[in-house]
Amino acid sequence: MRSKPATIKEIAQLLKISISTVSRALHDHPSIGLTTRQKVKKLASELNYEPNQTAIFLQQGRTLTIGVILPELSEAFFSSAISAIEDCAYKRNYTVLLAQSHDDEQKEKQLVEKMKNHRVDGLLVSVSKNTSSYQHFENLRQYDIPIVFFDRIPAMQNIHYVACNMEIGTIDAVSYLLKKGHRSIGMINGPATLSASGERKEGYIKAMIKNRLKFDPSLIVSCDLTETSTQAALDELLASKRKPTAIVTFNDYVALFAIKHATNLKLKINEDLEFVSYANLPLINYMESIPAASVEQFPYLQGQKAADILLDLLAQKHQGVTEQTAYYKIIIESQLVENSSMTGFKSK
Amino acid sequence: MRSKPATIKEIAQLLKISISTVSRALHDHPSIGLTTRQKVKKLASELNYEPNQTAIFLQQGRTLTIGVILPELSEAFFSSAISAIEDCAYKRNYTVLLAQSHDDEQKEKQLVEKMKNHRVDGLLVSVSKNTSSYQHFENLRQYDIPIVFFDRIPAMQNIHYVACNMEIGTIDAVSYLLKKGHRSIGMINGPATLSASGERKEGYIKAMIKNRLKFDPSLIVSCDLTETSTQAALDELLASKRKPTAIVTFNDYVALFAIKHATNLKLKINEDLEFVSYANLPLINYMESIPAASVEQFPYLQGQKAADILLDLLAQKHQGVTEQTAYYKIIIESQLVENSSMTGFKSK
DNA sequence: TAATGGTGCGCAAACGTTTGCCCGTTTTTT
């Protein structure tokens, strides 16, 4: 029974008509008579005919496929994003070619090449953490393969991207804590190399200004996102003159490390010490001691937007729009979410 | 600069030689002289030539692409598995076409069709929860597209699969609790419709027999995996005559619900009431009150095995092995892991 | 009646490769 799939050619031979007629009949082309059209369709379904996409790809110069390159599939943020991307692609009849860079610049470059060879119509990329040169992305320009970056944006000119701005979320977070009566608010920030750290710091400062409070730089400490580094950061904050009663942490992992450490120090979470964090982890719902509030970054939404933009771009291109000079730069505002009611806010 | 990619044909014209010569030269075919070979390669790299994969696919009848269909990309288990699959595929020069069924039988069927049309060389599937008919998978047989199922296995004959057997892990889990001195051990199991529930129950019973203890059916209660249902199950257990001092829960979500509820009831976790669960969640590392031990299901390993099997199958097929009658049926034994030392056991 | 227009379909090129087969030189063998 190991039959090769039926082709348009076989149908033509069996019906003793030409290949082109079969093709047109299957596409309901007006110039084909009703009777032949029906005959063709009948036989096609009898033979279980399905068009060979690879042939169509070759012929049309497009593959209805988008490539997605991101650092780590198993990270909650990205798996949520890819889930959204796949949903979007599916809705618009595209397929997703997936690859992970493992934050390795070399691999990222290879993947871009591979995607190009596979003739993906467009690319969705969240850049590897330690990618320093962006030539591999620039190269794609001359082949007219559009790229939309999301979340991790390279320092390039004239690119499409969607990212999440942490500043407002941070302002809200700090304001939230101020409103709750805290007067000394600490921040365990990430490494200065990440632009996200800058946004958080800016937000913190702006919140202080906005509330006519004075900014104490010693209340912002950095960590490299590891557990030990987080513990050290917390220790430093707790030892400072103006010992904070609330802390904003760079992300949920840091928050959990800090909460764990604080608990060991016999501090009561949300009483002695209150936390606000940035939501990377969906599972925070299931925990007992959690940050009182989180700044949601909407991974699902980011993936969705990015995919939609790319697909729009491709649709334009297919309709013959030659050259667009405008670039999509979508900033999704982060949003403070109180964690008791978080369930209703699930990004999906 | 919007240049279309260079083709083998252009190279041939520029060098005034034939297309076939160029092709062979690029493949280091012995029948091409050194000088022409070098000329060809030089020009090729100058023109930034890259072979058009879609053309090669059409010509060779294979795409070096495997399709992956699973229920939910954003679930930790699957995102871990897909991460492994992508790694394997990459190593063996394959690419991954990804799609999620959202546990919808109809969509799953469409996806199988789509994958077929895209001419994937093979398929990796974790079946949708409520798929009842498997015809869409059977159909692929006649097109000689191999499928390897993983984790969620359909009730079909003659299939390749890799799955995780919970029985041994459960025996170990119960034995572990017995060894710690518990004499009344409860189980919050999943719905009877899931085969995984059966395995867990079997394991529980066997552990009792093995330790020459009598099995009390009232200590096993079911829940539908929701929070409220879990609470009810726990209440039921706590109200039973032989109030358990330890509980085995169906998965980590259930464990967390139960732990939360128990905490509210002023029970001390791991003192008044000890938990053992099944590890679906990588994040359990970050929590304070966690099950004392977990039965690890190795999602990364499952994905890896499944991908390797599929790729082996494809390699065989490509080397002309006509018909294999043997089917891979890989059972990965689950393994009990004490959670303090869990970090070292990370599946990856 | 002759010109016009519509209808229904076929021819063949094109997409970019790979590869079996053939053929003309040169080199080696006997």
Next chain:
DNA sequence: AAAAAACGGGCAAACGTTTGCGCACCATTA
């Protein structure tokens, strides 16, 4: 010196589609 072998390379088919163009036939119109 003649035959055989090796070398280097070209021709063309094939993979399965889509689509511009051309053509024959029949039915209108003037």
